[in-house]
Amino acid sequence: MTHLELTVNGRRYREEVEPRLLLSDFLRHTLGLTGTHVGCEHGVCGACTVHVDGLATRSCLTLAVQVDGAEVETVEGLTRDGALTALQQAFHEHGALQCGFCTPGMLMAAADLLARGRPTREEIVDMLSGQICRCTGYEPIVRAIEQAAAS
Amino acid sequence: MSVGTERETWVGQAVLRLEDEALLRGEGRFIDDLDPVPNAYHAAILRSPFAHARIRSIDASAALELPGVVGVLTGAEVAAMSHPFPVGVENAPASYCCASELTRYYGEPVALAVARDRYVAEDAVELISVDWEPLAAVVDAVTAAETDALVSDRSFSYGDVDTAFASADVVVADRFRFPRWSCNPLECYGVVADWTGDSLTAWANFQGPFTLHSVAAAALGLPGSKLRLITPPDSGGSFGTKAAVYTYVVLMALASKKLGVPVRWTEDRLEHLAAAGSATARVTDLAAAFAADGELLALRYDVIEDVGAYVRAPEPATLYRMHGSLSGAYRVRNVAVRNRVVVTNRPPTSLNRGFGGPQMYFALERTMEIAAGRLGIDPAELRRRNLVRDFPHRTPSGGLYDSGDYEACLDDALELARYEERRAEQAAAREEGRLVGIGVACVVEPSISNMGYITLAQTSDERTAQLPKSGNAEGATIAINPIGGVTVRISTTPQGQGHRTAAAQVAADALGVAPEQIDVLTDVDTSTSAWTVASGNYSSRFSGVGAGAVHKAATKLATKLRAIAAPQLGAEPDEVELRDGKAWANDESVSLRRLAGAAHWNPDSLPRGVEPGLHETAFDAAPNLEPPDADDRVASSAAHGFLADVAVVEVERDTGAVRVLEYVTVHDAGRLLNPLLVEGQVRGGFAHGAGVALFERIVHDDEGNLLTGTFMDYLCPTAPDLPPLTMGHRETPSPFTTLGSKGLGEGTTMSAPVAIANAVADALGVQALEVPLTPGRVWELLR
Amino acid sequence: MKPPRFEYARPESLEEAVALLAEGEDAKVLAGGQSLVPALNMRLLRPSLLVDLGRVRGLDRIEARNSSVAVGARVTQRAFAESPLVPPLAAEALPHVGHYVTRNRGTVGGSIAHADAAAELSLCLVVLGGSVVTNRRTIPAEEFFVGHFTTALEPGELVVETLWPRLDGWRFAFEEFAQRRGDYGLSLVAVALRLEDGVVAESRLGLASVTDRPTLVADAEAVESLELWGNLHASPDYLRNLTRILVARAVARAAA
Numbered sequence A: 001m002t003h004l005e006l007t008v009n010g011r012r013y014r015e016e017v018e019p020r021l022l023l024s025d026f027l028r029h030t031l032g033l034t035g036t037h038v039g040c041e042h043g044v045c046g047a048c049t050v051h052v053d054g055l056a057t058r059s060c061l062t063l064a065v066q067v068d069g070a071e072v073e074t075v076e077g078l079t080r081d082g083a084l085t086a087l088q089q090a091f092h093e094h095g096a097l098q099c100g101f102c103t104p105g106m107l108m109a110a111a112d113l114l115a116r117g118r119p120t121r122e123e124i125v126d127m128l129s130g131q132i133c134r135c136t137g138y139e140p141i142v143r144a145i146e147q148a149a150a151s
Numbered sequence B: 001m002s003v004g005t006e007r008e009t010w011v012g013q014a015v016l017r018l019e020d021e022a023l024l025r026g027e028g029r030f031i032d033d034l035d036p037v038p039n040a041y042h043a044a045i046l047r048s049p050f051a052h053a054r055i056r057s058i059d060a061s062a063a064l065e066l067p068g069v070v071g072v073l074t075g076a077e078v079a080a081m082s083h084p085f086p087v088g089v090e091n092a093p094a095s096y097c098c099a100s101e102l103t104r105y106y107g108e109p110v111a112l113a114v115a116r117d118r119y120v121a122e123d124a125v126e127l128i129s130v131d132w133e134p135l136a137a138v139v140d141a142v143t144a145a146e147t148d149a150l151v152s153d154r155s156f157s158y159g160d161v162d163t164a165f166a167s168a169d170v171v172v173a174d175r176f177r178f179p180r181w182s183c184n185p186l187e188c189y190g191v192v193a194d195w196t197g198d199s200l201t202a203w204a205n206f207q208g209p210f211t212l213h214s215v216a217a218a219a220l221g222l223p224g225s226k227l228r229l230i231t232p233p234d235s236g237g238s239f240g241t242k243a244a245v246y247t248y249v250v251l252m253a254l255a256s257k258k259l260g261v262p263v264r265w266t267e268d269r270l271e272h273l274a275a276a277g278s279a280t281a282r283v284t285d286l287a288a289a290f291a292a293d294g295e296l297l298a299l300r301y302d303v304i305e306d307v308g309a310y311v312r313a314p315e316p317a318t319l320y321r322m323h324g325s326l327s328g329a330y331r332v333r334n335v336a337v338r339n340r341v342v343v344t345n346r347p348p349t350s351l352n353r354g355f356g357g358p359q360m361y362f363a364l365e366r367t368m369e370i371a372a373g374r375l376g377i378d379p380a381e382l383r384r385r386n387l388v389r390d391f392p393h394r395t396p397s398g399g400l401y402d403s404g405d406y407e408a409c410l411d412d413a414l415e416l417a418r419y420e421e422r423r424a425e426q427a428a429a430r431e432e433g434r435l436v437g438i439g440v441a442c443v444v445e446p447s448i449s450n451m452g453y454i455t456l457a458q459t460s461d462e463r464t465a466q467l468p469k470s471g472n473a474e475g476a477t478i479a480i481n482p483i484g485g486v487t488v489r490i491s492t493t494p495q496g497q498g499h500r501t502a503a504a505q506v507a508a509d510a511l512g513v514a515p516e517q518i519d520v521l522t523d524v525d526t527s528t529s530a531w532t533v534a535s536g537n538y539s540s541r542f543s544g545v546g547a548g549a550v551h552k553a554a555t556k557l558a559t560k561l562r563a564i565a566a567p568q569l570g571a572e573p574d575e576v577e578l579r580d581g582k583a584w585a586n587d588e589s590v591s592l593r594r595l596a597g598a599a600h601w602n603p604d605s606l607p608r609g610v611e612p613g614l615h616e617t618a619f620d621a622a623p624n625l626e627p628p629d630a631d632d633r634v635a636s637s638a639a640h641g642f643l644a645d646v647a648v649v650e651v652e653r654d655t656g657a658v659r660v661l662e663y664v665t666v667h668d669a670g671r672l673l674n675p676l677l678v679e680g681q682v683r684g685g686f687a688h689g690a691g692v693a694l695f696e697r698i699v700h701d702d703e704g705n706l707l708t709g710t711f712m713d714y715l716c717p718t719a720p721d722l723p724p725l726t727m728g729h730r731e732t733p734s735p736f737t738t739l740g741s742k743g744l745g746e747g748t749t750m751s752a753p754v755a756i757a758n759a760v761a762d763a764l765g766v767q768a769l770e771v772p773l774t775p776g777r778v779w780e781l782l783r
Numbered sequence C: 001m002k003p004p005r006f007e008y009a010r011p012e013s014l015e016e017a018v019a020l021l022a023e024g025e026d027a028k029v030l031a032g033g034q035s036l037v038p039a040l041n042m043r044l045l046r047p048s049l050l051v052d053l054g055r056v057r058g059l060d061r062i063e064a065r066n067s068s069v070a071v072g073a074r075v076t077q078r079a080f081a082e083s084p085l086v087p088p089l090a091a092e093a094l095p096h097v098g099h100y101v102t103r104n105r106g107t108v109g110g111s112i113a114h115a116d117a118a119a120e121l122s123l124c125l126v127v128l129g130g131s132v133v134t135n136r137r138t139i140p141a142e143e144f145f146v147g148h149f150t151t152a153l154e155p156g157e158l159v160v161e162t163l164w165p166r167l168d169g170w171r172f173a174f175e176e177f178a179q180r181r182g183d184y185g186l187s188l189v190a191v192a193l194r195l196e197d198g199v200v201a202e203s204r205l206g207l208a209s210v211t212d213r214p215t216l217v218a219d220a221e222a223v224e225s226l227e228l229w230g231n232l233h234a235s236p237d238y239l240r241n242l243t244r245i246l247v248a249r250a251v252a253r254a255a256a
């Protein structure tokens, strides 16, 4: 067991974990933050994307012990102030989610992109190459991120 | 917008989804998020590394010694504790949820370990040792058809096919192969099983059809009432695929029974890619007879369907789902088909979006395109000449097309695609040496399956010996609580389609409240929900019978509310109008909350003959869905939408890369309940269809080893890979559904593979091609 | 898909890391985890110990050194791409390395050490004539890559930094053909050219993915005689054709 101290969505946690525990499982099962989803556990689908120190990160390709001392943000943290963010609202308005399973990862990856400045459509589409959605056909997601970028 | 005053309906409006808020906040409740019983232990499955092998022995002693392990269940124990799944065809190999002596596909479960957590369970699985004797595998369906792997062989003929072929001016015949693929919902299967006493409670992200509840109960030897199956509020996509989770419900149930603890299992992606219910691979020989003017005189299909290692219910339904639509969108009167089902050493197949449609239309619509070339008629024009014009239309094989204006849809599609201009541009591009192609597809999209069509796999004599099967009924419940809150409960197990929103719209219209004031529960509990064997989320049946049941239940409740309100308003019940959360008559109103209060708190005050309580259940079933007749005709579905699609592609000569420049689809799915949801379904169906056209397939080598075992090899299209989509709609209401609506979630999955293939064939000037049209394959065609 | 058991260590200095690596037979370095952790999740690897470079001081620097750019092993692909010092050839190739999110954590050193035959950065390093600096020696990139997933690294040896010659005055082009954006390419070509009076005076042409390691070839002709592997998506004939086309494109673009 390895000692782990970190901040998740602004709250501090101290836990003892096995080194092999994946960050995705740590968030979902140790902390009960089930908003982060798992779709492939080999880095391709992006459903598990969270932020580690501000950078979008595959939580299925990260060991929990690696984020010791880090600040982790998950989809649950986006609405810490209560209301939906402009990005979430745009997803709602554009029909950018159906089953909603890919959505937390989509939001976290898009939030990282938006934090770097106003992306072009091409940059949005390129970023989305790492995020699989089986429901929407992507176009509504692209539009939602474009709208959030404009706001 | 205010409700009611203009008698405007919620149905038909692009109401934003009620599902979204929770999902956007990460508050969805998916199966793996739930702890429905305390102290569930985690299972991991040992799967066969061979496509065909004898299991000489299994030794689990090392696994059992590992700290944290609760126990192991082997195939031999499964065979002793359960029965084979009931099957719709004879001769098929007996199928259990786990192999005992023989494994028949790569990835088949052979044992499982249950432990404190999934990590330890996987450690334990590695410690189970199996003594294998590998055997030769059969993976090619055509080869299999010549052996005892042929498990069903039925021929049907409608009209006078031979005469039609004899009198034809042009006959087109070719062989078409459709690959095995899978919808791969982003969330995999999940089950929690809790065996207590003599009964099982199981939670699973099952999607129906609930016929499979009976299949699971039969395997467990339980009366249906002792198998309580509960679905979670949210499910991360299914597109048919999660029907097949039932075999794992049985497996986890047996583990729970043996080990005396609740057992949970969440499938991982590697398991899903290896063994989840994929679509059937199909080889179709299709011959079509035409008159010189292009009239389609007859079709003769010869189909070999690869259902994998076992015929797992509801298979061989993929083969019969389209039976009433073998004539496609055309008036042709003479149709014959030979249907052969073979088992191979590949995983058993199941429901997947399009279910039989992509396979059938690939052959039919390729044939139309090839025939157009042979006849010297423009492909769109050839189709137009043959499209069904009058409705209702009875197809030769018994289908009953309800309504539509196929020609108008085709016109719309051609106009949206600028078809004539595109042809001119194509000619100019060819002059420059560029490979531009245009492909068309016309597709009738059946929805609301007739449960009886599956029995066509049996002869009519065999059928008469059994309980006739037909129809397709769905249930819904609606209740108003003592302070006026409205709750609807449906049994259509949505996985992203927005049933909650649409059901709220339907109920809102009946009750005169706003949709957001209605709570819709989507979790099905077979002990408490209103369901039938047909319940679930398949064959695009929600907008037909699912919404129909909600409408009927809400209408019953509205009738009761009017009866309660009438004396208070000094009016007759039929003079009472429900709107804005109130009952109105004579310019006076009483609130829903007050009426609910009366029904709950003060039953004495109710008018004579009105039962206390506000809780109604109703069932809806589409008409005209009789069992197959003695001549094997069947109306296999209740409603039929129509799509006309045009694909424009350019093939890069150097690399064989296919770029879809434009894709137009025009849909007529009857009355649209919510355009926002409609757009989502069309786009999603297209993504799957384009995926099969260009990327997706499950590949096994000659020994049956899986070559597409990860998401690095099984290629799901991503945002940069999908072409722009232009959509058009017409709304010809269905006379056969309660709200005039038809299903629409599968059409573009049926049309896109063949429309894109037609366009690529046109670009290359070749006839024989297979999807997915990977660059490597296209380049070979160019050589 | 859960990793097998292993021990974990998080050294803060290179010396400590090297000492830890020497400890266990099956100790492995953990950098960005974008290739290692999928392999662990699939239980394709069972290291006894993971030595996490995440806190090792000094390995996250990018600096100009002589006529090269020195890139610390744990510099992320994102940081490399955003650095003003990124060599132009690498800048062209980096957007093809996985996806936006994997580049946030995937490292330059990890990509090089992983030595996937289709890795963009390995090819670029070879074409530029770069080298790999380990805790023991400096290895020319051409000798570093030995085969698919195989390098010249010996037990106990780890990548400390990579050296990317600037080749001032040269021109570069990178071409890749992948089925989907971000996939490992079916064929990769990189070229560096030096022109004199509009004529190619020197050139370095490299291929990857179609061979078991990034491979320098003399010229376009050489593609015809290479032994190529086929795979699920592409036959050897197709790959040869593809490579021919990418070579032509890359050379034309670099020379333009």
Ligand SMILES: Cc1cc2nc3c(=O)[nH]c(=O)nc-3n(C[C@@H](O)[C@H](O)[C@H](O)COP(=O)(O)OP(=O)(O)OC[C@H]3O[C@@H](n4cnc5c(N)ncnc54)[C@H](O)[C@@H]3O)c2cc1C
Binding pocket: A042, A043, A044, C028, C029, C030, C031, C032, C033, C034, C035, C036, C037, C038, C053, C073, C096, C097, C098, C099, C102, C103, C105, C106, C107, C108, C109, C110, C111, C112, C113, C114, C116, C118, C119, C120, C121, C153, C157, C158, C159, C160, C182, C183, C184, C185
């Ligand atoms: C979906 C997806 C797509 C991808 N596509 C591509 C692609 O197109 N092209 C591409 O090149 N890569 C691709 N990758 C892999 C890339 O993202 C990885 O970043 C890279 O291969 C490894 O770098 P890492 O820092 O993540 O290393 P890790 O995964 O941590 O390590 C990889 C290997 O290198 C060893 N190692 C790491 N650092 C050192 C060191 N300093 N010294 C010695 N050994 C070391 C490790 O022990 C391990 O064996 C993809 C990954 C994913 C998940």
Ligand code: FES
Binding pocket: A037, A038, A039, A040, A041, A042, A043, A044, A045, A046, A047, A048, A049, A058, A059, A060, A061
């Ligand atoms: S679950 Fe992490 S990328 Fe798919």
Ligand code: FES
Binding pocket: A096, A097, A098, A099, A100, A101, A102, A103, A132, A133, A134, A135, A136, B186, B236, B237, B496
């Ligand atoms: S909304 Fe279902 S996977 Fe994206």
